[in-house]
Amino acid sequence: VLRLEEVHKSYPLEQEEFWALKGVSFDLHEGEMVSLMGPSGSGKTTLMNIIGLLDRPTEGRYQLRGQDVSRLSESARAAVRNRMVGFVFQAFHLLPRLSVLENVEVPLTYAGVPGRERRSRAAERLEKVGLGDKLGHRPTQLSGGQQQRVAVARALALNPALLLADEPTGNLDTRTGAEILDLFEELNNEGVTVMIVTHESAVSERTRRIIRLRDGVLDSHAREVA
């Protein structure tokens, strides 16, 4: 479903560029569920942002379902992304002035889903992550792990074809984290392609393939196909 070829990404800094990705190439197949692991600072979020069309490669090519998306404009990328991608951000990025329910409704609103259906779909996602009793709360009235779960619910709102989750269980106890993984597996069984950044073996052991990054390049001999 997606192919990266020699993807590089640099960030401009005051005196020099910092190369966060230095030539990453791999394929992801439709319906796969993979983990992305690697040390802090190795480039995982940077790579996920490119795959999720939140950012563009500095060099190299990215094809999504056969379409070269490497050099699309911001609005063109947004159109593809809103249709196809659900993203659970490492920093959640919830809107503080909206309720939990309204936060999950946002992607549905953009997609033109009518009010009543939007509310019921959002409420159903939130129940799936165990937050059915917090619908009216503001994000600041929730625990860290509850905010993380709202971010998961929002990523699932539009039934994405590609689910990208950046450390989705980092703030969750083992059991709640396992419930989120159950949910991801359920979606994967329905055909959703899933990529999870994680540092927890409890998560990576539940995926079929582990892609490892180190200092902006793939650690290819560490790649395991379970």
Add this chain to the structure above:
Amino acid sequence: VLRLEEVHKSYPLEQEEFWALKGVSFDLHEGEMVSLMGPSGSGKTTLMNIIGLLDRPTEGRYQLRGQDVSRLSESARAAVRNRMVGFVFQAFHLLPRLSVLENVEVPLTYAGVPGRERRSRAAERLEKVGLGDKLGHRPTQLSGGQQQRVAVARALALNPALLLADEPTGNLDTRTGAEILDLFEELNNEGVTVMIVTHESAVSERTRRIIRLRDGVLDSHAREVA
């Protein structure tokens, strides 16, 4: 070093109060290193905020080194806290417009430490968490785990007597997380009292005692003294 007696905490909600803590009592001894575990939403951050004098109990008593601090004013609490407590927040709370180095300097500035010493102490803390090469960066130019480590460095800036860390390794790969734990152990060996909220056994296995919370009360039969 600290004693909680029947501590309760409620948050006001639109129609009713929500009791996040419903009668928590325990002692922490000078120089102990303990884990605080429990399901997402069970009240761990709420409890840590009270212990760290960022918040007050709604009912019950909290004594810190023999002094009843349960009903102190905000400024009195701040005075004790700035002197004694280092806090690693679950959401980091870094100041986005200051550099990494300046962020770690903040507590030193409040304590009146002169400029040159402040900078060198802050730089030394950042080197200890592996970020010596990122001193001039803004927090938004760092990875999630790097931001987490800046929060750790800042908590250590003033050589606190009590170190409270809320999920300090949630965004760190196993090895970097272990390095942060080494640092905490080193401080504990020097006499610092340490309390760590965690959901990872790799962390809790390195502490001598695990305090478990469930729905705002202690799960006392689950208390292990290793």
